[in-house]
Amino acid sequence: MNKAVQPPKARKIPAELEIHGDIRVDNYYWMNDREDPEVIAYLNAENDYCDKQTEHTKDFQKDLFDEMKGRIKEDDQSVPYRLNHYWYITRFEKGGDYPIFSRKKETLQAPEEVMFDVNLMAEGYDYYRLGGLNVSPDNKMVAFGTDTVSRRKYTIRIKNLETGELYPENIENTTGGSTWANDNKTLYYTKKDDQTLRSFQIYKHILGTNPVEDELVFQEDDETFNTYVYKSKSKKYIVIGSHSTLTTEYRVLEADNPEGNFHVIQPRIRGLEYSISHFEDDFYILTNRDGAYNFKLMKTPVTKTGKENWIDVIVHRPDVLLEDIDIFKDYLVVGERKNGLNEIRIIRWDKSDDYFIPFDNETYTAYTSINPDFDTDVLRYTYNSMTTPTSVVDFNMVTKQKTVLKEQEVLGGHFDKNNYTSERIWATANDGTQVPISLVYKKGIKKDGTNPLLQYAYGSYGSTIDPYFSTVRLSLLDRGFIYAIAHIRGGEYLGRNWYEDGKLFTKLNTFTDFIDVSKHLIAKNYTSEENLFGMGGSAGGLLMGAVVNMAPHLYKGVIAAVPFVDVVTTMLDDSIPLTTGEYDEWGNPNDKDYYEYMLQYSPYDNVIAQDYPNMLVTTGLHDSQVQYWEPAKWVAKLRELKTNDNLLLLRTNMDTGHGGASGRFEALKEVAEEYAFLFDLAGIKE
Incomplete structure (x- = not known):
């Protein structure tokens, strides 16, 4: 420590903050102004x-x-995943600070289509983040969000993947995420409050129109809630979620019918938390209903979604936290936590099999990865421990054989x-x-x-x-x-x-x-x-x-x-x-x-x-x-x-x-x- 160097001494300007008959004196309250030259000088x-x-x-x-x-593989790439006839890959090149997002049609031997080289996009910016990539159902367009300030206020743009051109519309002050309806022209996105940055509005944008004319489809008026929008894994529903610390509410609209009206699954009740997954004729609901503090799994017909219609699929267990589910054509995959440890449970819908993927120590982490495909017997999950680099594993739910697709390389x-x-x-x-x-x-x-x-x-x-x-x-x-x-x-x-x-x-x-x-x-x-x-x-x-x-x-x-x-x-x-x-x-x-x-x-x-x-x-x-x-x-x-x-x-x-x-x-x-x-x-x- 260099004792000859004196630390800065901030000016004291007492501000009295009074509530409930109590007065707190804050001598540095004046720092709450990032436009004040004295604040910048102090920092x-x-x-x-x-x-x-x-x-x-x-x-x-x-x-x-x-x-x-030196331990990080610079020219690295993610394990490709398949979605709607394309393989999607994120890769890095030597010397590049940012990812390159690309895809290949049908097979991994097909020519690479570079969707975004973020290294080029980030040139000239002190900060640059690209996120919320969302490809249209016909694979021809991608919506994406960019933040160049680090305030998590993203501008959404749309790119034509066939011609490479950017559409003229700029949709500002959003979360960066969006989701397409099945008509390939209607895009739903979330707007933020300009001051509080609360995600509070869901808008509908029609490709080729001025974002100023976008239709407000939902506004979350309760200031303790945030809202967001996504599409179900089944691709059948556009889902709007409203979320607070203790309470959730969902509304859905068939993705084939963007002109329709959203339908509430179960109106919010303070303290009732639930999330939804769609499969065939039912919504599967992860919920804390009826005192299930570690959550349980229920289901309800898509035509009768109120909680009075919910029935148990996996009952509440006081010693097991039910964290998430992933649905496949023949299997239900359940992420659980028992005595602090992750467990992945595989259940056949026909009840002919119900087992856990085996893990072997007490300092590991395992969780399901990107699994966009319904019609597969292969579950992708990620595993690592405090001594073992991250592995991406494909697990065959029928044969119970696992294939390690990639283990993180530690160079040097x-x-x-x-x-x-x-x-x-x-x-x-x-x-x-x-x-x-x-x-x-x-x-x-x-x-x-x-x-x-x-x-x-x-x-x-x-x-x-x-x-x-x-x-x-x-x-x-x-x-x-x-x-x-x-x-x-x-x-x-x-x-x-x-x-x-x-x-x-x-x-x-x-x-x-x-x-x-x-x-x-x-x-x-x-x-x-x-x-x-x-x-x-x-x-x-x-x-x-x-x-x-x-x-x-x-x-x-x-x-x-x-x-x-x-x-x-x-x-x-x-x-x-x-x-x-x-x-x-x-x-x-x-x-x-x-x-x-x-x-x-x-x-x-x-x-x-x-x-x-x-x-x-x-x-x-x-x-x-x-x-x-x-x-x-x-x-x-x-x-x-x-x-x-x-x-x-x-x-x-x-x-x-x-x-x-x-x-x-x-x-x-x-x-x-x-x-x-x-x-x-x-x-x-x-």
Whole structure:
């Protein structure tokens, strides 16, 4: 650390924020204006300070970048999948930062048709993302979305795949996704609210007309809901979904009849969640109806869709979370989770067979992949573990034979999966709950408390961080780090109740679980306070913020990426993207009880005069998920109050948003900076 370099000092302008008779003083509220030159100057000053404090690691960062890039096959391509007479392929060329999307007609020996070379399209942009590719039923056109700012506001264009020409229409401020009706000229898409970025309108566009004249077919007026549109796998229905944290609703229209009216499957009832899949004369419904908190599978005739007509197909089981289904002509494939582990179950419709694909350890991830074809006996799934690179597997559901189509190549000549070991252990939380931890490390490590260990978690929205393989992570493991994923409450690793026990009025469990996992890892001599590091991003950044307030002494260093740290103020501002849709996750602080509970953990509100660990905080100026001013204000307040001289760095990417850099390898530069921060603190110089 260069003590001669002084950190920026943000100006304090007290703003009084009053609600429920309580006044909070926010000295850095003024940073909530990305057009203010003083805000930009402050962010640039922090970047300059970060540069100077990490200057001595710049060569190491470059070495790490080259090392991580060197493990990745540059001229790589996806396993082709077949859809409507074409094989679709995504590939990368050496030196290219972006994908090339192509297809081949009928056979893989046919000439390649390049649909998009994103390397050419991205020229001249600091950020570029192409998504939502959607080919028309006659295979002649493709709709696609582009975002050049990283605010997740996409412009939809349409390309003629026969002539290569772009149609003149630009459909702006969308999610980027769209779906064609079966007439090859009607396109449905989702518009966003310009300010809050909430997906709230479904429009119908007719090819060749002015988008200004597009017909609004559905508007979601409840501000806690988002809406979206897609086509059923059967290709028979256009489906509009409305979704909030606790409630869903679907409406459908036959894709052959775009002039018709949408029909609601089951009107929304607060707390009723369901999703639909179409097969023959029925809709199959994954739902939590009747207290099925881990979900069950029901079905109903397409002519009578209200919940009074639903009947059980797979009943609710308290020890098995039903996550998803995939329907084939002869088989129903069910994705389940039991005791934290993924399971893929195969059921013949005629009931003559019902079995699980066998997997063999406790730190793996397996899930069904792209399966657009109804009429096949082959299921495609993806498998990896913390020590095993990702494989794409075709599994014959009749013969039960599996064919590995591709295993991720790890280049560089040094990787051997037998050099690493993984395990799952359990920590006891402060309330007696057993919290699982997935670990990976190089074989031969002694558990003597001297190992540097990076503990990662997320813990919100029921989003599960499964144990997965990472080529990038090898740079940690090969230098003696242990890597731990803490499967804390707030995710769904151990079922829906695991999520319910880490949200709203039980949110504190998320933070105390992480701390108790840290204590367990120290007690079992995997690491020590001098060697333990924490990391989380977005809602996981909130986790980091809460943890460093509650137990700062446990960690040598912490990385908080795009952290959601100003919880109360953000959740009181319904003009900010995502706020209204998240009341069921965090609570609505306009309610005094939620306000008081959230104030107990909101990181920004709980910064106090105490020692804090070394910290690297990252954000993006155009972030639409967590606004840049949350981490900026947090760092300013930490600078003001912390009582030690540990490193505190803020890195703002002035060109991007929540997901960071858009290029395939540009993102590795951000990881290299994070890893160099950890290595520097751990005394690892190369």
